[in-house]
Amino acid sequence: MKKSVENLATSKITGGRRYPLRTRRKYEIDRYSVETIPGQQVTVVRKVRGKNKKTSLKTTDFVNLAIPGAKVKKVKILKVLNNPSNNDYERRGVISKGAILETEAGKCRVVSRPGQDGAVNAILIK
Numbered sequence: 001m002k003k004s005v006e007n008l009a010t011s012k013i014t015g016g017r018r019y020p021l022r023t024r025r026k027y028e029i030d031r032y033s034v035e036t037i038p039g040q041q042v043t044v045v046r047k048v049r050g051k052n053k054k055t056s057l058k059t060t061d062f063v064n065l066a067i068p069g070a071k072v073k074k075v076k077i078l079k080v081l082n083n084p085s086n087n088d089y090e091r092r093g094v095i096s097k098g099a100i101l102e103t104e105a106g107k108c109r110v111v112s113r114p115g116q117d118g119a120v121n122a123i124l125i126k
Contacts, residue, residue, distance in 0.1 A: 002077070003052075003124055006021075007014065010111060012015055017065075020056075026068070027049050029125055034115040036056075036057045036059065036060060036095040036114035036115055037058075037059050037093055038061060038077050038093060038119070039059035039060070040059060040061060040095050041059060041060045041092075042059045044058050054116065054118075055116045055117075055118030056114065056118055057115070060077060060095070061077055061120070062074050062075065062077065063075055063077050063103060063110075063120045063122045064119060065103060065122050066123045067124050068086070068124065075104050075105045077095075077102075077120075078103060080093040080095060080099055080101055080102070081102050081107065082100040083095075083098070083114070084098055085097070095110060095114055095120060096112055096113070096115065097109065097111065097112065097113050100125070101122060107124075107125045108125055109122055109125055110122045
């Protein structure tokens with residue numbers, strides 16, 4: 001989360017106080033990320049800049065699996081095997097881009113961003 005643009009806690013060389021040139025804007029404020037975990041599907045819709053809406057997955061139990069030389073299938077997620085982006089995500093079973101999932105069709109790697117896109121898309125690993 002953003003705190004400030006500069007360090008206002010320290011004083012000037014002259015001993016005076018530091019004052020910010022401007023306050024933070026609404027679009028500069030960070031928010032907590034939505035970390036997708038396996039479970040019954042729950043979606044979250046957030047308002048973002050420009051009166052747009054962003055759909056993200058809080059929990060999901062299916063993945064859109066692209067199999068080379070075949071069509072895309074909707075397959076059930078069994079568990080999260082590996083998440084190279086974060087060791088804590090791997091321990092907690094969070095699904096993010098690059099995560100390796102165990103599905104009914106075999107192992108797959110996530111290529112979408114479930115917390116941003118609202119869908120879990122993956123490709124089959126041979």
